[in-house]
Amino acid sequence: MTTMAGRATIREVADAAGVSRQTVSNSLIHPERVKGPTLERVRRVIDELGYRPSNAAQSLRSQRTGAVGFELNATGSATRNAVSFPFVLALSERAPAHNGHIVTFGTTSEHPLLSGYEDMVRSQLVDAFILADTHEGDPRPDWLDGARIPYAAFGRLWGRPELTSWADVDGAHGLRIATEHLLAQGYSTVGFLGWPAGSQVGDDRRRGWAAVHEDRSMPLGPEAMAVQDLGAATAAAGPLLDQVGRGGAIACASDMFALGVERAAAARGWRSGTDIGICGFDASVIAEIESLTSVALPLYEIADHLLGLLQDRLGGAPPPAAGLLVEPGLTIRSSSTR
Amino acid sequence: MTTMAGRATIREVADAAGVSRQTVSNSLIHPERVKGPTLERVRRVIDELGYRPSNAAQSLRSQRTGAVGFELNATGSATRNAVSFPFVLALSERAPAHNGHIVTFGTTSEHPLLSGYEDMVRSQLVDAFILADTHEGDPRPDWLDGARIPYAAFGRLWGRPELTSWADVDGAHGLRIATEHLLAQGYSTVGFLGWPAGSQVGDDRRRGWAAVHEDRSMPLGPEAMAVQDLGAATAAAGPLLDQVGRGGAIACASDMFALGVERAAAARGWRSGTDIGICGFDASVIAEIESLTSVALPLYEIADHLLGLLQDRLGGAPPPAAGLLVEPGLTIRSSSTR
DNA sequence: TGCCACAACTTGATCGTTCAAACTCACCCT
DNA sequence: AGGGTGAGTTTGAACGATCAAGTTGTGGCA
Numbered sequence: 001m002t003t004m005a006g007r008a009t010i011r012e013v014a015d016a017a018g019v020s021r022q023t024v025s026n027s028l029i030h031p032e033r034v035k036g037p038t039l040e041r042v043r044r045v046i047d048e049l050g051y052r053p054s055n056a057a058q059s060l061r062s063q064r065t066g067a068v069g070f071e072l073n074a075t076g077s078a079t080r081n082a083v084s085f086p087f088v089l090a091l092s093e094r095a096p097a098h099n100g101h102i103v104t105f106g107t108t109s110e111h112p113l114l115s116g117y118e119d120m121v122r123s124q125l126v127d128a129f130i131l132a133d134t135h136e137g138d139p140r141p142d143w144l145d146g147a148r149i150p151y152a153a154f155g156r157l158w159g160r161p162e163l164t165s166w167a168d169v170d171g172a173h174g175l176r177i178a179t180e181h182l183l184a185q186g187y188s189t190v191g192f193l194g195w196p197a198g199s200q201v202g203d204d205r206r207r208g209w210a211a212v213h214e215d216r217s218m219p220l221g222p223e224a225m226a227v228q229d230l231g232a233a234t235a236a237a238g239p240l241l242d243q244v245g246r247g248g249a250i251a252c253a254s255d256m257f258a259l260g261v262e263r264a265a266a267a268r269g270w271r272s273g274t275d276i277g278i279c280g281f282d283a284s285v286i287a288e289i290e291s292l293t294s295v296a297l298p299l300y301e302i303a304d305h306l307l308g309l310l311q312d313r314l315g316g317a318p319p320p321a322a323g324l325l326v327e328p329g330l331t332i333r334s335s336s337t338r
Numbered sequence: 339m340t341t342m343a344g345r346a347t348i349r350e351v352a353d354a355a356g357v358s359r360q361t362v363s364n365s366l367i368h369p370e371r372v373k374g375p376t377l378e379r380v381r382r383v384i385d386e387l388g389y390r391p392s393n394a395a396q397s398l399r400s401q402r403t404g405a406v407g408f409e410l411n412a413t414g415s416a417t418r419n420a421v422s423f424p425f426v427l428a429l430s431e432r433a434p435a436h437n438g439h440i441v442t443f444g445t446t447s448e449h450p451l452l453s454g455y456e457d458m459v460r461s462q463l464v465d466a467f468i469l470a471d472t473h474e475g476d477p478r479p480d481w482l483d484g485a486r487i488p489y490a491a492f493g494r495l496w497g498r499p500e501l502t503s504w505a506d507v508d509g510a511h512g513l514r515i516a517t518e519h520l521l522a523q524g525y526s527t528v529g530f531l532g533w534p535a536g537s538q539v540g541d542d543r544r545r546g547w548a549a550v551h552e553d554r555s556m557p558l559g560p561e562a563m564a565v566q567d568l569g570a571a572t573a574a575a576g577p578l579l580d581q582v583g584r585g586g587a588i589a590c591a592s593d594m595f596a597l598g599v600e601r602a603a604a605a606r607g608w609r610s611g612t613d614i615g616i617c618g619f620d621a622s623v624i625a626e627i628e629s630l631t632s633v634a635l636p637l638y639e640i641a642d643h644l645l646g647l648l649q650d651r652l653g654g655a656p657p658p659a660a661g662l663l664v665e666p667g668l669t670i671r672s673s674s675t676r
Numbered sequence: 677t678g679c680c681a682c683a684a685c686t687t688g689a690t691c692g693t694t695c696a697a698a699c700t701c702a703c704c705c706t
Numbered sequence: 707a708g709g710g711t712g713a714g715t716t717t718g719a720a721c722g723a724t725c726a727a728g729t730t731g732t733g734g735c736a
Contacts, residue, residue, distance in 0.1 A: 007459075007460050007462070008460075009721090009722060009723090010722060010723065010724095011722075019685075019686090020685065020686045020687075021686085021687095021722090021723080021724090022685075022686065022687080022724075022725090023684085023685060023686080025723070025724060025725095026685090026724095029724085033683090033684080033685090034684080034685085035683085035684060035685090038684080038685085050456075050460060051460075052457055052460040052461040053461060053722080053723065054398070054461065054462045054721085054722050054723070055397075055403070055461045055462045055463045056394055056397035056398040056403060056462045056721085056722075056723090057398050057462075057691090057721075057722035057723040057724090058722080058723060058724080059393075059394035059397075059691090059723095060392070060394040060395050060398050060690095060691045060692065060693090060721090060722080060723075061690075061691050061722080061723050061724055061725085062691085062723085062724080063394075063691070065393070065394060067441070072426060072427045072430050072431075074427055074431070081423055081424075081623065082623055084423065085419055085422065085423035085426075086419075088410060088423075088426070088442060089410045089412055089444055091442075092410050092442040092443050092444040093410075093412070093443075093444030093446055095443075096443075096446070101441050101442075101443065101463060102441065102442050102443075103405070103439050103440065103441055103442075104426060104429075104430040104439075104440050104441075104442055105430050105431075105433075105434075105439065105440075106427055106430040106431030108431055108434070118388075119390060121345075122345050122388060122389075122390040123390040123391060123392065123393045124345070124392045124393045124394045124395075124692095125393045125439060230627050230628070230629075256627070259627070266604070266605075267604075285419065285420055285623060285624075286623075286624075286627065289568050289594070289597070289624065290568070291568075347691090347692060347693090348692065348693065348694095349692080357715075357716090358715065358716045358717075359692090359693080359694085359716090359717095360693095360694075360695090360715075360716065360717080361714085361715060361716080363693070363694060363695095364694095364714095364715090367694085371713090371714075371715090372714075372715085373713085373714060373715090376714085376715085391692080391693070392691090392692050392693070394691085394692075394693095395691075395692035395693040395694090395721090396692080396693060396694080397693095397721090398691090398692080398693075398720095398721045398722065398723090399692080399693050399694055399695085399720080399721055400693085400694080400721085401721070462722095
């Protein structure tokens with residue numbers, strides 16, 4: 001393949017190979033329609049000229065760009081962003097396998113959010129969107145549905161059971177395996193630190209922790225609640241440590257909470273892992289730096305599902321029958337090994 | 339603007355307004371060529387139909403997509419990624435102001451890196467690239483130059499003074515303002531925790547810290563070196579704390595180091611801010627969570643410069659005379675306020 | 677030999693936009 | 707009145723790909 005600035009067009013390849021444009025096109029898309037020797041000749045020329053079909057021309061013809069939009073949000077909390085980044089990464093890596101690519105955009109004040117989404121579709125910049133950080137009362141799913149703009153969400157669309165274009169982490173399962181892991185490591189009691197009851201994500205995670213106790217006919221361990229803030233988490237962790245005692249463990253609904261538990265434990269001279277087991281949720285950069293065991297989000301599976309879903313919808317398929325819950329794994333580090 | 343799935347084309351607008359395609363096109367790009375009443379009529383119809391020019395058609399015509407590629411790297415350390423995310427965000431937000439948008443891609447093993455870059459340009463998926471995490475001996479700048487593919491780098495191209503398509507944070511200035519801030523806060527001595535000598539980024543930052551002392555004819559404070567790892571940072575911070583003593587401060591070359599200092603200080607019962615001043619570098623999520631004062635990267639200025647640079651190069655302009663150093667600011671938090 | 681079927685390949689038209697060239701017409705000057 | 711000027715607008719062509727419809731040629735069979 002030669003390295004030259006001017007890109008080769010299908011016509012140049014056709015001329016060089018002594019065939020027509022269509023034969024070149026067929027060689028790439030429907031090779032079975034081209035006779036052996038011809039196919040080989042065309043392929044050699046394609047290789048020599050470094051020909052790649054123009055995405056712009058293909059988009060114009062097919063009325064499909066292959067691009068999926070993803071909004072990056074500056075206003076998200078540090079914790080949210082800690083998940084957003086690995087997720088864009090997963091999307092970007094998996095997109096080619098779905099014949100697409102990812103276009104990121106930020107919400108600047110100039111665009112009143114939703115019309116910005118519409119503009120991107122109207123101008124054929126993207127075919128569809130992937131939403132993250134969907135929250136209860138999020139106007140985007142409804143609005144996009146109304147505008148007939150395809151989308152798929154990372155995160156359950158909690159208030160709207162009829163909207164099924166989503167994939168999410170099975171939070172209950174995450175806390176289940178976290179709790180089971182801590183018990184298997186020999187920690188005496190497993191407490192839970194999460195958000196105040198009523199948060200759907202939080203309640204879901206707590207359910208997994210509680211379920212393990214029920215399965216084993218064990219009395220429920222101690223629990224505490226805090227808002228998503230290091231100070232609050234550390235403060236709430238204190239009493240919890242008293243209850244589980246040295247040799248116990250705490251499963252947390254987020255890495256921030258796990259960090260708080262670690263700080264509280266360190267303050268009383270307890271070493272994480274040895275004196276107290278700790279497990280976080282998200283396996284974010286925080287957990288990595290602090291060497292905290294954490295529930296690892298199955299971001300690649302989720303990215304694959306969402307991208308596949310969009311591809312199907314763009315191909316005319318009806319919405320899926322239901323959303324998809326994906327089971328997370330566990331990244332084990334020193335905070336849960338004695 | 340009506341909300342309908344089918345996008346309006348320029349022809350539909352032209353017909354509805356009783357003018358030709360070209361007049362519609364002119365109304366958007368060269369309004370001065372269109373007579374007042376006609377212009378108004380066309381604009382009204384555009385608004386009514388919600389017309390937006392097709393990016394695909396424009397790209398085909400102009401041989402320019404407006405897309406800038408940015409590689410997201412899974413292999414980067416947690417710290418690197420902590421900067422990457424806010425940077426993609428800045429790029430995504432600023433791109434529209436430069437008539438462009440950002441396409442992210444991951445380096446999957448299927449593509450041998452560099453040819454992946456070339457493929458994206460050949461297939462007209464992107465016009466140019468923005469590079470981050472450029473390191474000494476990075477093959478990309480040279481290779482892209484050779485392939486005549488426009489790029490702009492976030493980070494000096496250290497080994498190659500003849501390559502000028504970059505913008506970087508003025509690290510010396512960052513440590514200068516950090517050191518000055520700590521002294522102004524009344525901390526007695528300001529030490530420095532950085533990477534082992536020889537790292538160009540590290541030496542640059544250290545220079546700013548040293549310069550403040552020289553300016554004020556003060557003896558240089560104590561310093562220590564460590565690798566970019568929390569354990570190493572905490573270990574190196576211990577002796578440094580002994581040297582600056584309670585009431586002193588430490589300016590760090592990264593947030594990870596600052597966190598290490600905080601851990602070491604906490605271990606001896608010193609409260610950050612009150613007993614010891616701490617300042618990090620990057621103002622990353624780590625600093626935010628731990629409430630650490632930190633040097634804040636001017637990511638939006640850098641994004642603007644790089645995007646503008648690419649736009650110029652695509653317009654045929656020669657490479658810039660020199661790279662650009664942008665002065666960072668300071669995000670002041672409790673770790674440097676008594 | 678004549679006809680059909682089918683494989684292999686080519687040609688024309690189209691996607692939506694913009695540049696360049698052509699056209700129209702009111703206006704001015706001689 | 708005739709011709710030139712120029713503002714305002716229209717038309718044709720092109721960007722590069724693919725679908726649909728056309729053409730060519732080979733082989734089989736009656």
